[in-house]
Amino acid sequence: MRELVGRLSGLDPTATETLRVIEYFDTLVEGHVGLEAFLRGAAVLSGAPAGLVVPERRLALRVDAGGRRTGARTTALDGWSSHPIGAGGTVWIERDGPAHANDRMVLERLAMGVAVTLDRTSLADADVGGCIEQLIDIRVRLDERLRAADRLHLHRPVRVIAAAPDDPIARRAKRSTLVSTVAGVVFAVLDDAEQPAPERAGIGRTVPPTEVAAAWTEALVALRLTSARRPVVAADELGALTVLAAGVDAGAAEPPDVVALGRLVAGNPALLDTLDELAAHESVRGAAAALGVHHSTLQHRIAAVRAELGYDPGEHGGRQRMALALAVHRLTHTRFDS
Amino acid sequence: MLSPPPTATELQMTSIDSPPTIPLDPELAAMAPVLLERFAAIQNADLAETRVLMEQFRVERSADLDTSGVEIEELTAPGPAGDPDIALTVVRPRKRAAGAPGIYSIHGGGMIIGSRLDSVPELVQFATEHGVVGVSVEYRLAPEHPDPAPVEDSYAGLVWTAAHAADLGIDPERLIVMGASAGGGIAAGVTLLARDRGGPHLAGSVLICPMIDDRDATLSTRQHEQAVVWDRTANRGGWDALLGDRRGGPDVSIYAAPARATDLSGLPPTFLDTGSAEVFRDEVVEYASKIWAAGGRAELHVWAGGFHGFDGLAAPAAISTAAREAREAWIRRTLGL
Numbered sequence: 001m002r003e004l005v006g007r008l009s010g011l012d013p014t015a016t017e018t019l020r021v022i023e024y025f026d027t028l029v030e031g032h033v034g035l036e037a038f039l040r041g042a043a044v045l046s047g048a049p050a051g052l053v054v055p056e057r058r059l060a061l062r063v064d065a066g067g068r069r070t071g072a073r074t075t076a077l078d079g080w081s082s083h084p085i086g087a088g089g090t091v092w093i094e095r096d097g098p099a100h101a102n103d104r105m106v107l108e109r110l111a112m113g114v115a116v117t118l119d120r121t122s123l124a125d126a127d128v129g130g131c132i133e134q135l136i137d138i139r140v141r142l143d144e145r146l147r148a149a150d151r152l153h154l155h156r157p158v159r160v161i162a163a164a165p166d167d168p169i170a171r172r173a174k175r176s177t178l179v180s181t182v183a184g185v186v187f188a189v190l191d192d193a194e195q196p197a198p199e200r201a202g203i204g205r206t207v208p209p210t211e212v213a214a215a216w217t218e219a220l221v222a223l224r225l226t227s228a229r230r231p232v233v234a235a236d237e238l239g240a241l242t243v244l245a246a247g248v249d250a251g252a253a254e255p256p257d258v259v260a261l262g263r264l265v266a267g268n269p270a271l272l273d274t275l276d277e278l279a280a281h282e283s284v285r286g287a288a289a290a291l292g293v294h295h296s297t298l299q300h301r302i303a304a305v306r307a308e309l310g311y312d313p314g315e316h317g318g319r320q321r322m323a324l325a326l327a328v329h330r331l332t333h334t335r336f337d338s
Numbered sequence: 339m340l341s342p343p344p345t346a347t348e349l350q351m352t353s354i355d356s357p358p359t360i361p362l363d364p365e366l367a368a369m370a371p372v373l374l375e376r377f378a379a380i381q382n383a384d385l386a387e388t389r390v391l392m393e394q395f396r397v398e399r400s401a402d403l404d405t406s407g408v409e410i411e412e413l414t415a416p417g418p419a420g421d422p423d424i425a426l427t428v429v430r431p432r433k434r435a436a437g438a439p440g441i442y443s444i445h446g447g448g449m450i451i452g453s454r455l456d457s458v459p460e461l462v463q464f465a466t467e468h469g470v471v472g473v474s475v476e477y478r479l480a481p482e483h484p485d486p487a488p489v490e491d492s493y494a495g496l497v498w499t500a501a502h503a504a505d506l507g508i509d510p511e512r513l514i515v516m517g518a519s520a521g522g523g524i525a526a527g528v529t530l531l532a533r534d535r536g537g538p539h540l541a542g543s544v545l546i547c548p549m550i551d552d553r554d555a556t557l558s559t560r561q562h563e564q565a566v567v568w569d570r571t572a573n574r575g576g577w578d579a580l581l582g583d584r585r586g587g588p589d590v591s592i593y594a595a596p597a598r599a600t601d602l603s604g605l606p607p608t609f610l611d612t613g614s615a616e617v618f619r620d621e622v623v624e625y626a627s628k629i630w631a632a633g634g635r636a637e638l639h640v641w642a643g644g645f646h647g648f649d650g651l652a653a654p655a656a657i658s659t660a661a662r663e664a665r666e667a668w669i670r671r672t673l674g675l
Contacts, residue, residue, distance in 0.1 A: 020375065024368045031364020037656060041368060044654050067654025 018105050021045060025109035029116055035059070038113040039091075040067040046093050046106050051076065052114055054089035083107040085115050120153075128152065129177035132188050135209065136160070136179070136216035149209035154190065160204035160215040161189040162223035165336050167198040182249060183224045184336040188216065200226055204235045221245040224334045225327060229276050241327055248331045257325040260309050262333070272326075274301055275313065279323040284314050357561050360615040363643030365655040370566045373651055389451050396456055403459050407432050407466035410458070415498035418490040425476040426495055427454050429461040430507060431469045439541075439673040440508035442499055443474040444492050444528070446519030446647075448549070448568070448576035450480050457521075468675045471508050473499050477524065481579035485594040488520075488580070489527040493537070496528055500538030512673050514542035514606075519568070519647060520576065522548025526596035526625070533604050540606040542672040544665065547612050547646055548622060551597035552577040552585050556620035565616065568646040573617050597621045603632035609668045610636060611661060613644025639664050 024041055035052065042050035043063045051062035051073055060072035076082040076092035081103045083091050091110050093103050134140050134148035149155070152175055163170035163186060170176050170187035173195070179188045189198065193206045202222025204215040218235035221242055225233050238245075254262070265272050274291060281287040284302070288295035302314045312318040362370065374381075380391055411428045431438065441464055443457040454474040461472025475495035478487040496515065503510040517525035522545040529543040554574055563570050577585045577595075584590050592599035608629055612622040619640065626638035641648070641661050649661040669675070 020372060023371055027368040028364060031367060033364045037365050037368075040365070040654055040656070044369070045372070068659070 017102055021102060021105045021109055025113045029113050032120065033117075035061055035114060035117055036063065036069060038110055038117065039063045041113075042091070042093060042106050042110040043067050046095065046100065046103055049094040050092065050110065051094065052085070052089060052091040052110075054085065054114075054118065056088055057118065059089070081107055083111040085111045086118070089114070089118075128175060129179075132175060132177045132190060133179055135190075135212050136188050138213040138217060140213070142210065145213060146209055149212070152190070154209050154212075157206045157208050158190045158212065159193045159195070159206040160212055160219050161187075161191065161198060162202040162204070162216070162219040163187040163189055163198035164200035164223070167200055169196055170198040170201070173198075181220055183220065183334050186220070186223060186336045197232060200231045202226065202233050202235060218242060221331070223336075224331050226334075227272070227276060227330070229273060229280075244324070244327060245331050248328060254328070254332065255325075257309070257311075257321055258328045258332070261322070261325045261329050264305055264308055265329070271301075271305070274298070275305075275322060275326060278302070278313050279319055279326055356563070357557055359561055359564075361643055362566070362615055362645060363641075363648075363655065363657045366566075366643060366645060366648050366652050366657065369652040369655060370645070374566065385450060392447070392451050393453070396453070400455075400459065403462060404466075405462055408462050410462075415495055418494045421487070421491070421494075422478075424491050424495050425454060426499070427458060427474045427476075428506060429458060429465050429472040429474070431465040431471070433469070434507055435469060436507060437509035437512075438469050438471045438507050439512040439675065440471045440473065440499070440503065440506070440514070441669075442496050442513060442515045443472055444477070444515065444517035444521040444524045445474065446517065446521040446549075447479075448572065449488055449520045449523075449580040450576060452479075452520075464669075468670065468673075470673070470675070471506055473506070480576075481582075484582055485580045485584075486591070489524050489531070489593050492524050493528045493531045496532065496538055510539065512541050513538065514544060514669065514672065515540060516544035516546070516669075517548065518546035518650070520549045522546050523550045523596065526550050527593040529605060529608075530596055530599060531593050542606050542669070543608045544669065545608060545610045545622070545625075546665065547616065547618055548596075548610065548625075549573070549576065549618060550595060550625060551618075551621035552581055552590055552595040553597070554586060556617075556624075558619035558621075559617045562615070562617045566645040567651065568617060570617055597625055599628070601632065602628040602634060605629060605632075605634050607635040607672055608637070609665060609672075611639040611641065611649075611665060613641050613646060613648055615643055616646040618646065637668055 024045060028037055028041055039050045039052060039061055040063050043065055044067050047065055049062060049064045053060045053074060060074060062070050062072045064070045076090055080092045080094050081099050085091055091107060091114055093107060095103065131148040131151045135145050135152065165178055165185050165187060167187060170189050173189045173191050175191065176187050176189040178185050187198070190212065197203055202219040204219030204222065207215045215235070218238060222233040222235045222238060225241065277287040277290045281290060284298055285295045288298040291298065299314070306312050311321055313322040380388055383391060409430045409432055413426045413428055414423045415426055417424045441461065443461060445452045445454055445456040454476040457474040461474060464470040464472055475492050477491035480488065499506065500510055500513060503513065515525045515528055525543060526545050526548055529540060532538050532540055559570050559573065581590055581594065590598060610622050610626050612619050623638065623640065626636045629636040639661065641657055644657060644661070648655070649658040652658055
């Protein structure tokens with residue numbers, strides 16, 4: 001059977017087999033095939049090579065009469081039947097001589113299929129930024145957020161990330177946009193958990209579209225708690241700090257510990273690193289080793305700030321107070337204005 | 339042979355006992371109606387008319403075949419003992435080299451239609467591109483000539499080809515058998531005969547969507563009461579023509595229906611392919627599994643959403659190209675091309 005009936009080669013060039021053409025392309029649209037399959041359909045049905053260019057997408061594609069992909073052309077020649085598609089593109093059939101009865105219909109359906117496919121396969125035409133902004137904004141109604149998720153073709157869980165505005169990985173992500181936040185302008189990134197994470201980022205949870213906005217709130221808190229020492233913070237490590245962040249964002253007055261810390265680091269930004277290490281280690285010795293200084297040097301630095309802070313950050317209880325003050329300080333003062 | 343795709347109503351009427359059907363590859367689904375229309379004449383034809391129509395399609399298809407790189411010769415070989423001689427068509431590369439690899443080709447057609455000339459385009463391609471010597475056999479067709487005529491004729495032609503390998507310019511160590519559909523089933527049968535009768539050495543066996551099981555009992559056959567090509571009814575008809583009352587019964591040899599073989603050890607490297615949306619899917623998969631179970635070498639491709647013979651019938655589709663390339667790559671590896 002297989003070799004007996006030979007190849008599929010075109011419609012009757014004289015008859016108008018409109019329904020056949022429509023059915024063919026409708027089936028391809030339903031099957032979510034790629035652009036090449038649409039071009040191949042046009043070539044197979046017309047028995048002539050077919051091509052397309054979409055300059056805006058830097059797309060050029062061509063198949064020969066047998067449906068094989070072949071060297072692309074940048075334009076159709078005069079005399080070939082062609083049809084415009086959105087975004088300044090063109091599709092054509094490379095028939096020398098008079099057009100066949102079905103060529104116009106084939107081109108119309110090809111153009112329609114290509115347009116639908118471009119719309120489906122690429123997010124370039126969709127307002128990606130606008131859709132992400134809608135989806136991550138807890139104040140937007142849920143049904144509108146889900147509509148935005150639809151336009152982003154998001155139907156599965158997605159990882160929600162807040163990243164620094166100069167982060168190269170965030171900029172290259174398929175779904176990312178700069179958004180204005182309490183911490184300044186930052187990247188909102190929606191990606192798969194397998195993707196490499198940005199370098200300076202708050203990594204949120206991986207959640208379905210309904211929970212993206214909540215996950216974004218946490219991711220942004222995590223980003224605001226990052227530092228040079230700890231450039232990536234995962235939202236699921238935040239614990240009770242989310243409550244602290246909610247208080248800060250609600251406009252709670254800065255407690256004296258935070259005011260004092262702010263005064264200290266304002267005059268000596270490098271001190272933040274010292275206090276970070278101190279808060280992160282069990283002992284002064286450990287912190288000193290991490291900082292690469294002698295522990296007596298660190299003891300001197302502690303002694304210098306003890307009076308201003310009103311407690312001893314070298315001691316256990318003091319370290320905890322300082323860690324909280326550092327967190328609130330960062331939540332209040334971390335800004336990513338570029 | 340070719341049947342119209344089921345209508346929505348027909349699908350709804352399928353009883354709840356019917357297993358779910360398998361969606362076609364989208365490009366194949368688009369091409370299927372065009373195919374069916376092109377070959378609409380066959381749908382209502384009887385066997386004699388179908389054979390005439392198929393011959394017309396073959397001639398039409400061969401019209402623009404470029405044979406400039408080959409020599410085509412018609413030869414006659416003795417048939418099985420007491421039976422008529424058989425015709426062989428030999429396709430040789432014009433630039434001949436001694437000891438070329440050989441492909442012994444067995445055409446398809448449900449055991450009831452087709453001719454050795456159907457394989458010529460493919461053999462011309464192998465000769466032109468790879469310097470392969472091709473031999474295609476004219477076996478007698480059912481129902482006029484039921485089992486074992488097709489497989490025994492094909493085996494007799496193979497024995498003769500192997501014995502005359504030097505004359506034909508074939509390296510006897512690099513001879514493979516190849517067939518599609520019914521031809522694939524016969525190729526499997528011939529391979530088993532060569533094993534069991536101590537016949538010619540085969541370097542490989544290429545079974546393309548092969549028809550190997552007369553028992554009509556697999557899930558894939560029940561899934562294809564309706565099909566673009568070669569549905570369950572057509573399949574029963576083909577086996578009826580070949581086996582008559584013996585179809586599905588105890589008196590059918592493994593050479594007629596190789597799926598019945600329980601021991602598939604001692605076979606040459608075997609290539610098998612099939613579509614997931616065809617009657618033959620499960621018998622082909624099981625055949626490959628039995629070769630592996632016997633410690634043999636088999637390569638199996640099941641093409642998702644492929645109907646019977648898709649790679650030839652809907653040749654331009656991406657999945658068809660992929661299927662042909664996979665097969666050709668295996669043949670090149672096996673023959674050292």
